[in-house]
Amino acid sequence: MSLLRFSASVSRRLLWKSAAGESVSTGCSRAASGAVSDKEPLKKAKTPQGRFDLPEEKSKDVLEKFPDDVNPVTKEKGGPRGPEPTRYGDWERKGRCVDF
Amino acid sequence: MPSICVPAAAVHGSRNFHFSIYGKKKNAQVSNDISTQYPVVDHEFDAVVVGAGGAGLRAAFGLSEAGFNTACITKLFPTRSHTVAAQGGINAALGNMEEDDWRWHFYDTVKGSDWLGDQDAIHYMTEQAPAAVVELENFGMPFSRTEDGKIYQRAFGGQSLKYGKGGQAHRCCCVADRTGHSLLHTLYGRSLRYDTSYFVEYFALDLLMENGECKGVIALCMEDGSIHRFRAQNTVIATGGYGRTFFSCTSAHTSTGDGNAMVTRAGLPCQDLEFVQFHPTGIYGAGCLITEGCRGEGGILINSEGERFMERYAPNAKDLASRDVVSRSMTIEIREGRGVGPDKDHVYLQLHHLPPQQLATRLPGISETAMIFAGVDVTKEPIPVLPTVHYNMGGVPTNYKGQVITYTDGADKVVPGLYACGEAACASVHGANRLGANSLLDLVVFGRACALTIAEEHKPGEKLSPLKPTAGEESVANLDKLRFANGSLRTSEVRLNMQKTMQAHAAVFRTGSVLKEGCDKMDAIYQTMDDLKTFDRGIVWNTDLVETLELQNLMLNAVQTIHSAEQRKESRGAHAREDFKDRVDEFDYSKPLQGQEKKPFDQHWRKHTMSYVDPKTGKVTLEYRPVIDHSLDEQDCARVPPAIRSY
Numbered sequence: 001m002s003l004l005r006f007s008a009s010v011s012r013r014l015l016w017k018s019a020a021g022e023s024v025s026t027g028c029s030r031a032a033s034g035a036v037s038d039k040e041p042l043k044k045a046k047t048p049q050g051r052f053d054l055p056e057e058k059s060k061d062v063l064e065k066f067p068d069d070v071n072p073v074t075k076e077k078g079g080p081r082g083p084e085p086t087r088y089g090d091w092e093r094k095g096r097c098v099d100f
Numbered sequence: 101m102p103s104i105c106v107p108a109a110a111v112h113g114s115r116n117f118h119f120s121i122y123g124k125k126k127n128a129q130v131s132n133d134i135s136t137q138y139p140v141v142d143h144e145f146d147a148v149v150v151g152a153g154g155a156g157l158r159a160a161f162g163l164s165e166a167g168f169n170t171a172c173i174t175k176l177f178p179t180r181s182h183t184v185a186a187q188g189g190i191n192a193a194l195g196n197m198e199e200d201d202w203r204w205h206f207y208d209t210v211k212g213s214d215w216l217g218d219q220d221a222i223h224y225m226t227e228q229a230p231a232a233v234v235e236l237e238n239f240g241m242p243f244s245r246t247e248d249g250k251i252y253q254r255a256f257g258g259q260s261l262k263y264g265k266g267g268q269a270h271r272c273c274c275v276a277d278r279t280g281h282s283l284l285h286t287l288y289g290r291s292l293r294y295d296t297s298y299f300v301e302y303f304a305l306d307l308l309m310e311n312g313e314c315k316g317v318i319a320l321c322m323e324d325g326s327i328h329r330f331r332a333q334n335t336v337i338a339t340g341g342y343g344r345t346f347f348s349c350t351s352a353h354t355s356t357g358d359g360n361a362m363v364t365r366a367g368l369p370c371q372d373l374e375f376v377q378f379h380p381t382g383i384y385g386a387g388c389l390i391t392e393g394c395r396g397e398g399g400i401l402i403n404s405e406g407e408r409f410m411e412r413y414a415p416n417a418k419d420l421a422s423r424d425v426v427s428r429s430m431t432i433e434i435r436e437g438r439g440v441g442p443d444k445d446h447v448y449l450q451l452h453h454l455p456p457q458q459l460a461t462r463l464p465g466i467s468e469t470a471m472i473f474a475g476v477d478v479t480k481e482p483i484p485v486l487p488t489v490h491y492n493m494g495g496v497p498t499n500y501k502g503q504v505i506t507y508t509d510g511a512d513k514v515v516p517g518l519y520a521c522g523e524a525a526c527a528s529v530h531g532a533n534r535l536g537a538n539s540l541l542d543l544v545v546f547g548r549a550c551a552l553t554i555a556e557e558h559k560p561g562e563k564l565s566p567l568k569p570t571a572g573e574e575s576v577a578n579l580d581k582l583r584f585a586n587g588s589l590r591t592s593e594v595r596l597n598m599q600k601t602m603q604a605h606a607a608v609f610r611t612g613s614v615l616k617e618g619c620d621k622m623d624a625i626y627q628t629m630d631d632l633k634t635f636d637r638g639i640v641w642n643t644d645l646v647e648t649l650e651l652q653n654l655m656l657n658a659v660q661t662i663h664s665a666e667q668r669k670e671s672r673g674a675h676a677r678e679d680f681k682d683r684v685d686e687f688d689y690s691k692p693l694q695g696q697e698k699k700p701f702d703q704h705w706r707k708h709t710m711s712y713v714d715p716k717t718g719k720v721t722l723e724y725r726p727v728i729d730h731s732l733d734e735q736d737c738a739r740v741p742p743a744i745r746s747y
Contacts, residue, residue, distance in 0.1 A: 062465040076252045079244035080277035082464055086256055088393030091188040091536070093277050094465025096473075097389035099350060099379065099490040100188035100280060100539055 133569040139326045145171045148332040150304045153181035154543035155522025156338035157287040162551025164294030167560040173299045182352045186280025189272035191537040192229035196250040197270035202226045207263045213531020214673040215742040218728035221500040221527040241286040258535040272537045306575040309366045314518035318572035325639030341492040341523040342657040347603035349489040359524040361653035369710035371526040372494035374664035380426040382488025384446040386473040395419040399451045403438040427487040431609035448482035493530045496520040502550035507725040521546035532673025587631035591648045606662040611678040615666035626718035660711040663720040670705040
């Protein structure tokens with residue numbers, strides 16, 4: 001058990017050293033290209049550049065939500081969206097009939 | 101801490117292996133009693149629930165709440181059970197929209213069941229309905245509300261006021277358009293509050309029966325291939341329906357009637373399996389149902405010759421005829437060879453003759469549905485449809501308390517240690533035909549009833565009755581046989597044969613000759629089960645093996661369904677026969693009862709079918725059990741005497 005702990009601590013120290021080395025080099029590169037990086041916003045390193053920075057296109061759902069989620073005709077709050085599902089005698093949603 | 105088991109694949113081939121169990125299940129023991137090839141783990145619990153849908157979850161946490169050490173075995177993650185697809189609502193006589201009384205709901209349900217439902221169970225369910233819905237609401241289920249904040253109730257088919265004389269009743273409570281989904285998530289979330297042990301992705305193989313008593317369940321862990329025996333004083337079956345016996349059904353691929361099959365293999369009967377609900381227009385292949393509103397808005401059904409065939413079957417109503425007339429007409433067209441498609445086994449629903457604007461305003465979303473499920477552009481091509489199964493009224497027979505019963509020597513006898521609830525059970529509240537919105541109610545009421553009955557009769561921590569150390573041997577032997585099956589027919593081929601036969605012979609159109617032919621074909625297909633070939637010889641996540649086990653279960657359900665249908669020579673509820681179009685009761689209820697002689701029990705059909713199967717030969721034996729006509733309290737809620745059912 002103690003051997004394991006020793007080797008773990010050794011490897012951690014090595015990691016720290018390598019991380020420190022890296023940060024020094026990136027710091028240098030940023031300083032060098034200082035003028036360019038001031039104009040562009042910093043892109044997140046992990047995501048493909050800029051993809052998630054654009055506003056997402058909202059997919060249009062055929063059944064619109066009621067304002068405040070209250071059905072204006074029946075005054076039902078939190079009910080199903082779109083026309084009344086039971087209007088044809090079964091429970092209809094998007095052309096599909098649901099059995100329950 | 102999750103349990104980490106040594107994978108059995110690593111020890112394949114060696115006789116003496118070591119199998120350790122880590123984690124929470126401290127009292128699980130490895131045993132060598134029934135198999136030296138498969139690692140078998142023994143567990144002991146106070147109660148075991150098989151299935152984690154609406155009914156299973158309600159029973160499981162009801163038991164945990166009462167202090168029982170409960171295990172819930174499920175082959176799917178709880179929130180993936182088929183309950184999640186029930187988008188509609190739950191019926192309850194809360195009286196929020198107008199004055200309502202549960203006795204009127206009782207009357208509606210008895211009438212809907214075509215007087216085949218047991219009135220004591222229906223009394224129990226409709227009386228408990230308001231309390232059950234309020235309980236769900238207290239658990240956090242977000243029902244839709246009226247302006248005053250009470251639960252909003254809408255009108256749905258078959259519900260009336262004042263015993264049918266007061267007009268339409270508004271009883272259906274819903275959660276937007278995802279009631280089943282919300283119910284399942286609410287129940288699952290609530291169940292985590294209690295200390296139920298979940299065994300997810302464990303396939304229950306068989307019941308452990310000894311001397312007619314149920315002492316537990318044996319299951320296969322799909323993740324690592326180990327066998328687990330769960331010993332418990334009380335077992336609850338809540339495994340759902342068996343829609344997958346038919347070619348076209350709305351149910352998930354996992355609705356394979358495992359509970360019914362386990363009960364059959366234990367030598368116990370199943371009840372009323374011939375009552376299967378069909379919907380006329382289900383999309384071919386996908387199984388999703390197309391609303392009747394399509395026909396209401398002007399859609400027409402056409403056959404291979406482009407003919408609007410409904411004009412011949414219902415000259416006045418045409419495509420707007422009642423569901424059973426439409427289903428039967430479609431089936432007759434297909435049988436007579438005028439079906440469409442390469443197999444000529446379905447018809448078309450045409451909507452492209454309607455203006456697209458009208459379709460978009462009246463039926464928003466239908467073009468999306470048709471494109472996703474049928475791959476057709478609804479403004480240019482017709483949708484392929486055929487009659488589709490969506491519910492099984494039959495199942496494991498129980499009394500109103502949820503205890504499984506058999507019928508011997510003229511009386512109901514309780515099977516000790518075994519309970520059933522949900523679609524798998526037949527209490528029987530739905531009788532010959534289920535009303536919409538009663539199914540979700542059935543789940544929660546009887547799930548709770550099973551938990552309450554067990555809590556009444558037993559105490560947590562009771563000593564388990566002794567069990568033979570070799571219990572479950574046959575299940576393991578069967579598993580091994582299927583794992584190394586080397587015949588000539590694949591599982592998928594046999595399954596397709598069974599599904600096509602059931603769809604052609606035991607579907608909507610039932611006549612003596614068609615059913616008889618179907619029975620013979622099904623018996624032959626049952627025999628081909630000995631000739632199966634499986635390909636995956638492994639033990640870890642062997643889906644070929646699990647599908648074959650499911651096929652065995654489906655076959656048992658299918659043979660019982662078709663034989664029961666063939667024997668029942670009348671038309672009642674969902675079971676409609678061309679050669680016997682009327683209901684055959686003990687009296688002729690269309691005429692005044694005075695002066696009529698009561699028919700003896702064996703000459704009328706107002707009785708439950710109890711079917712047994714010999715699993716080795718596939719031979720079906722049928723017996724009959726009388727319907728319970730009295731309610732739980734005649735003073736409080738009088739029984740409803742049979743009458744002609746007309747709406």
